[in-house]
Amino acid sequence: MELYGLPLLLLIIFASAQVGEAQVKSFLINCGSNSSITIDGRTWAGDVLPGNNVTISNHGVAAASAASVEEPKPVALYTTARIFNTTSSYNFSIAPGLYCVRLHFASFSFGNFNSNESLFDVVANNVKLVSRFNVPEEVVWKKEVSDWNSSYLVKEYFVDVNRSLLSIQLVPEDASFAYVNAIEVVPVMDELFVDSARNVDSGEVNVSFHLADRAIETMYRLNVGGPAVKPSRDSDLWRKWDSDENYMFSVNAANVITNSSNISYVSAKDSAAAPLLVYETAKATTNNQVVERRFNMSWRFSVDRNFDYLIRLHFCELTYDKPNQRVFKIYINNKTAAENYDVFVQGKGRNKAYHEDFLDTVPQQVDTLWLQLGPDSVASTSDADALLNGLEIFKLSRNGNLAHFLRRVDAGEGGAGAGKTKGRIVLVAIAGAVAIVAIILVIISGIVCFNIRKSRATGPKEDAPGWRPLFLHSITGTTTNARASKAYQANGSMATNRMGRVFTLSVIRSATNNFDESLIIGTGGFGKVFKGEIEGILVAIKRANPQSQQGLKEFETEIEILSKLRHRHLVSMIGYCEEQNEMILVYEYMANGTLRSHLFGSDLPPLTWRQRLEACIGAAKGLHYLHTGADRGIIHRDVKTTNILLDEAFIAKMADFGLSKDGPALDQTHVSTAVKGSFGYLDPEYFRRQQLTQKSDVYSFGVVLLEVVCARPVIDPTLPRDQVNLAEWALRWQRQQSLETIVDPKLEGAYPPESLKKIGDIAEKCLADEGKDRPAMGDVLWHLESLLQSLLQEAAQNGGAESFTSSKIECASCVSLHRIKEGEEEEEEEEEDALVAGEMDASSANANGH
Structure with a gap:
């Protein structure tokens, strides 16, 4: 018995070693292929290659040359795909534990299959990852929200497998199909996710988010202050870190700082969270020549509604070597997540890399997540700024679901329009549009005919105004002076539905000596302001720059505001000019300029x-x-x-x-x-x-x-x-x-x-x-x-x-107080109303008033 005991013991040890090896084994599957390819040193096995430890319940259709992408390195991985007309699954025999699952998709057209028409669900061990998923639309949406420039899509999840099987099921909708280009399953260290975080709503520090009962989707992973980090630079999990530039609300609110010397992790759990490369760069609110330090660094992210989110912030103090030198606040979704936050204290020193987790819920009516870091103005610091090295946002499953339903529409069909239903919707929309256009044409024809008849009856008029925005606004106004309602025949005409006079361009040119540059008294995004004289009265003439889109919008806003408000302490608009596509406003002249x-x-x-x-x-x-x-x-x-x-x-x-x-x-x-x-x-x-x-x-x-x-x-x-x-x-x-x-x-x-x-x-x-x-x-x-x-x-x-x-x-308010005592307030108000109404009579009294 003793002779047989030693071999038996060795056999058990060998088997245990094999099980241990299986536990750390990664699966890289090239779908739709019976051969292997190597990309960046990693070998992807064909999904029907013998001995790959993966089984497919239904082989479906293998599509070759399915993708059309320009990126040179990943292109080989996306030239094949596995297509399914019916529910099918990839089954992986693995040891229990936490796994990172990545699904790779690329748009394609193969035979009768076009990815634009695909619509399907993906389920992993009873957790729904996506619902009514359409790859091309998802790619377009990602480009819209992040300036993302790839033609393929990688969806990343973390799934806790509590049995010896991981089943990834693809479920196509009726009359549609499902597909996948590649799948990777990578074991994850236990230290990556610890089941506790700061709760933003309650303020509690160590709140369990019940990780064992939930799956996780990676929404964003950013290297703050540095360039994108390729998966090959993150050797443990092959994670991709994007640059934060496309998500930052104002890049001028921060400047980049770097330090690549002597950085180390605070603990083992931090070493799994991110490569040291992420901690070598950061953004800080210290560039006072660009923006004042009271403002925050802000990042904005589009997210799915009605989910819990884990926001992971990566920190490493790269500059200061003492506590209390950098203290700031952290805001998540406009709520204070942390106050008096000191990176040096939390990391226990300089060049110490660590991460902090925050938990927050995005309600049903919100589809945006904001992160802001700003100086704590009440903290006694020598330098009130903030710092961030990296950022990750994870979505947590709710009731076994990670799928968004209505990201871009409010009701009815979610995600992509699909199959016959989508076609019917398009047809109805086209028919409705045609009907609306027809009705509009009939109305326009009626208006044109009416105007032609009216013009024939009343005789020819001056050329139509060239500045359409004024007409579209239909600005209205009233005047308290009877003379202001009279038609002005010589140099301009009084508008009956707008405040102030309508000046001809010839009057404006004469008032400004043909826009003499020496008469400029101000400039802005809209254009230039000239000092002018009309009928012996000094005025300020604001002329919009036709190339300035900003100026056009500002002009429209200013006209709208000044057309409905009048007050003695608001600069009043006297009139405007809208000839030859000019946009010109005429204001009362303020003799003493700016404060x-x-x-x-x-x-x-x-x-x-x-x-x-x-x-x-x-x-x-x-x-x-x-x-x-x-x-x-x-x-x-x-x-x-x-x-x-x-x-x-x-x-x-x-x-x-x-x-x-x-x-x-x-x-x-x-x-x-x-x-x-x-x-x-x-x-x-x-x-x-x-x-x-x-x-x-x-x-x-x-x-x-x-x-x-x-x-x-x-x-x-x-x-x-x-x-x-x-x-x-x-x-x-x-x-x-x-x-x-x-x-x-x-x-x-x-x-x-x-x-x-x-x-x-x-x-x-x-x-x-x-x-x-x-x-x-x-x-x-x-x-x-x-x-x-x-x-x-x-x-x-x-x-x-x-x-x-x-x-x-003499003090203006002092004059006002004396006039009140003398009973002259009513006379003053009448004078102010006349001025604000823009009366431009050439009388000497009005001239003296200016």
């Missing part, structure tokens, strides 16, 4: 403290009217000192409404829109969430207050690093109750200290990180007017003298 030009950057005399306060009050009045004067209110979206203009009496008026947006509806809290505006003034909450509110204007106005006090640019990269951003720099002094340290030296102490303190308090409240903590514009206005009232009372107590002002120009 900024009186603060710095010019040789103009400095404004007194009272004049500065007056200008802020005028701008606040204009903004308050915008926010409250319409049903939904209007958000200016570009509040800055260059858009606050001063007339001959230094009365401030808001200008430039090209970026303005209607406020949210009554049942909404914000307007979702792309971020636009000017750096230095942009609301950081709006920047990171893309949710615009009236409080975004309040934030910008807070920056204006500090700019008025300090008289310096809001972003000045020539200054020391801690002074580049005016808002941050001034707020630090304000919180130390020492704002007077950085007041404009030209004021030479000619201001009341208590007034400066209150201005600083107002600005600090306006610059709160979250909109809900900021005051409304009406509250800001009330506080500013209270300051002015205190100023005037103090002056009255001093017998009218003001020791802190040397200006001889």
Whole structure:
């Protein structure tokens, strides 16, 4: 017995070794082939090659030369495919454990089979991976959401196999077919996924997401700050890491940092998560010459609705060697996922690579996932920026399902239109379109005939306007002056359905000396602004650049805004010209230009403290009217000192409404829109969430207050690093109750200290990180007017003298207060209405008014 015991023991050991070898074995299957091919050092066995340890329940149809792709290396893998008309499965005999399953697809046409007509499900061990799947449409969708440039598609999943069989089942829909080009099954280390993560909704740190009961789909895998990493560079799992450039909301919000020396993993579980190559590059919000540090780095991803997502962030501190030097916040889907996050502390040192997992749920009504990293403004750090090295987003199965159903449509057919149903839908759509076109043609014919008859009856008219956007907007307006309703016959005509006069191009050319460049008083994305004179009255003439698409949109917005709002603190539009495809607006002329030009950057005399306060009050009045004067209110979206203009009496008026947006509806809290505006003034909450509110204007106005006090640019990269951003720099002094340290030296102490303190308090409240903590514009206005009232009372107590002002120009609000006492307010309002209505009578009274 002892003689036979040793061989038996050796046999058991050998068998155990074989089982162990089987557990780590990878399956690389070239579908539709009976031979093997080698790509990047890996051998792919044909799915019907003997001894490949894979069985197929139904061989279906083997298609050769099925793919048409240009990539040289993978092309061989996609020249064959296995096609199934009925439900079929690939069965792998493997040991229990976690496996990475990749399904490879490419568009093709073979015989009577065209991938455009394919529609099928894929199920792995009773977990539905895809439903009603159409490869060409999926390829197109991926290109749309990520600028992805491949002609083939790889779907990656992680499946926990709890028995000795992995069955991948392909289920074609009726009258359609299923296919696959290649399959790979790779065993995964247990350390790759640990069943705990930070829950974004609850804030709990170690929350189980029940990995044993769920399958995982890889949605995105990005190398942040570096180029794409090929699968061959990630030797363990052969994962592909894409560049993050196509997903970043604003590439200017961050700069790239690199460090390839002495990087090591914090633990074994981190070594399985990503290759060291991913941790050698990162993006950080440290480029202050491009964007202020209060803004976040933001990435946006299209995802499937109503699923849980595991968001894996990869970190490695590449720069700092002490704690508390880089502390930031992490936001996922506009929710705070982590505060006071210090990479050096979490990684236990510099050049230490690790990852952090977060769990969040995307509800049914949302199909976008946002990730934002931004500086923690309340943290006492020497450098308030953020850092990220890599990013992965995994979708977790729900009730045995990973398949999306309605990614691009809201109801009915999901995914691709398929087979006969799709054809019927197309036919119905075409028939409907033809019917609609026919109806439109009939209507147009009727209108043309009516206009021809009308023109014959009334005689010839001038050439039709060339600027169609104005006509399409059907802008309407009213005037309070009787003379403004009279038809103007000599040089232009009064529009009956639009605000202001319609000027001929010849009048505009005469007013600007044929657009003399020496008369330019401003430029922008729309074009140029000229100083002009019409009937002896100075005007500002804004001429759009016909090559500027941005200008066209801004013009349309400005006309729409100014056609429905009038206020003494909004620059008024007098009229327009729409001849020969020109887009020209005529405004009241603001003699003293922009508020900024009186603060710095010019040789103009400095404004007194009272004049500065007056200008802020005028701008606040204009903004308050915008926010409250319409049903939904209007958000200016570009509040800055260059858009606050001063007339001959230094009365401030808001200008430039090209970026303005209607406020949210009554049942909404914000307007979702792309971020636009000017750096230095942009609301950081709006920047990171893309949710615009009236409080975004309040934030910008807070920056204006500090700019008025300090008289310096809001972003000045020539200054020391801690002074580049005016808002941050001034707020630090304000919180130390020492704002007077950085007041404009030209004021030479000619201001009341208590007034400066209150201005600083107002600005600090306006610059709160979250909109809900900021005051409304009406509250800001009330506080500013209270300051002015205190100023005037103090002056009255001093017998009218003001020791802190040397200006001889009478304060506009002071004039207003005296007029109220004398009962002249009604006369002033009539004058303002006449000006805003755009009356251009050549009378001397009107000329004197300008």
